[in-house]
Every structure is written in structure tokens, then in C-alpha cells.
Amino acid sequence: MIRRLPLVLSVFMLAVSAQEATPKPTGEKLAPYYPTPDSVVERMLKFGGLKRGEKIFDLGSGDGRVVIMAAQQFKAEATGIELDQDLYKQSTDRIKSLGLEKHAHIINGDITQQDFSxxxxxxxxxxxxxxEKIRPMLEKQLKKGTRIVAHDFMFKGWTADKxxxxxxxxxxxxHTLYLYIR
Structure with a gap:
């Protein structure tokens, strides 16, 4: 056992330095984490008309509940964007434990640095x-017909379709949901 101690310590030190070397995403936190009730998540996905095989992005995905439900119940290709490292890990672990890796993904990054086209x-x-901050980016990136469901807060300058x-x-x-169709 004593002979193995240097090896164990070396492996531990490598793991610690690798963890420290992993760059943490930078960016502005655009909202506090406040989990949406599952019943509202389901209403959001139905309200947005999500269909099997469609691509959905959840901006500020928190614990991944929108992404997971979109993949599980709607059979969509679901991606969440989450800046917080702990929430990213929590949601990624849950996706793996549910066996949804093929259809559900979380990006640990800044919403403003993503491509939603x-x-x-x-x-x-x-x-x-x-x-208001992300609206110009979405106006540039989103293709005609893309649907946006905003929970509780409208997009200033856009008129909700429903x-x-x-x-x-x-x-x-x-809760209030706003549907926009670009």
C-alpha cells in the first residue's frame, strides 16, 4: 500500500490540475436560476408546437428540465445553454442517467456566443x-418561421403572435407565455 501512495498522489494531482485547467465559460449571467414547474414546461413545449425531430434550444437551461422533457416526451433534438458550471454538470449528469445523450445536450457557455440559426x-x-439584449442577435440568426416561447417576460419591440x-x-x-414567430 505504501508503495502505491506516490502513484495515487500523482493521479490525484493530475486530476486536480486538469480540473483547474478546464476553462470556465465567461459571460454575463442573464437571469437568476428559478426552476419552471414541470406542468409549465410541458405547456411551453405544446404552446410552441414542438414536433418530433425538431431542433429546440433552451436559453438559460438551468437544471435541464426543458431539454429533458423535449427529448423524452416530444422526441426533439434538444440543446440547452447554461453558463453556471454546477447547473451544467447537474443537467448533463441527469441526461446521461436517463440515457438521452443522443437527443439532449447542454452547452456550458454564454447565450450571446451561440448560433441558433x-x-x-x-x-x-x-x-x-x-x-432586450439578445433580441438583435436572434433577429439576425433565426430563420423565417422559427418559434420563440418566452416565459413571463415579453420581448420589447416584438408583438406576440399568441x-x-x-x-x-x-x-x-x-405564469404567462408569449409565442413569437419570426
Whole structure:
């Protein structure tokens, strides 16, 4: 056992230095983490008309619940973008444990540095000033017909094609969904 100690220590030190060398994504946090109830996630995906095989991006994916439900229930190609390293790891681990790696992915990165041009649907639960910040980027990138479902906060300067109010179902607050079609 004592002979193995240097080897064990060497392996441990390599693991620590590799972890320290992994660059953490930089960028501005566009919203606090506030999990969307599963019932609202399902309504968002239905409201956005998500179909089997479509590409969906969840901007600020948190614990990955939108991505996971999109892949599991709707059989979509789902990608989340999450800046927070812990939430990224949590959601990636959950995707692996559910065996969804083929259809569900999380990018540990900055929303403003991504390409959403292949999207059929975007889901967004960001603050109003954050929606305003990403709006010009989305206007440049999104193809005609791309659908955007915004949870609770509208995109200033855009007119929603549809709105849906979800009354409080016992969780303590109501929700509003806004559907935009580019």
C-alpha cells in the first residue's frame, strides 16, 4: 500500500490540475436560476408546437428540465445553454442517467456566443433586460418561421403572435407565455 501512495498522489494531482485547467465559460449571467414547474414546461413545449425531430434550444437551461422533457416526451433534438458550471454538470449528469445523450445536450457557455440559426423553437425564461439584449442577435440568426416561447417576460419591440395565461395551480403564482414567430 505504501508503495502505491506516490502513484495515487500523482493521479490525484493530475486530476486536480486538469480540473483547474478546464476553462470556465465567461459571460454575463442573464437571469437568476428559478426552476419552471414541470406542468409549465410541458405547456411551453405544446404552446410552441414542438414536433418530433425538431431542433429546440433552451436559453438559460438551468437544471435541464426543458431539454429533458423535449427529448423524452416530444422526441426533439434538444440543446440547452447554461453558463453556471454546477447547473451544467447537474443537467448533463441527469441526461446521461436517463440515457438521452443522443437527443439532449447542454452547452456550458454564454447565450450571446451561440448560433441558433438551426432552431425550430427557442424557449426563454430570462429577465426583460436580458430579452432586450439578445433580441438583435436572434433577429439576425433565426430563420423565417422559427418559434420563440418566452416565459413571463415579453420581448420589447416584438408583438406576440399568441399569449397564454396559466393560472396558479397551487404552486403560489400564475405564469404567462408569449409565442413569437419570426
Amino acid at each position: 438551426s432552431a425550430n423553437l427557442l424557449t426563454v425564461y430570462l429577465l426583460p433586460n436580458s430579452n 399569449e397564454e395565461h396559466i393560472p396558479d395551480d397551487g404552486e403560489g403564482r400564475s
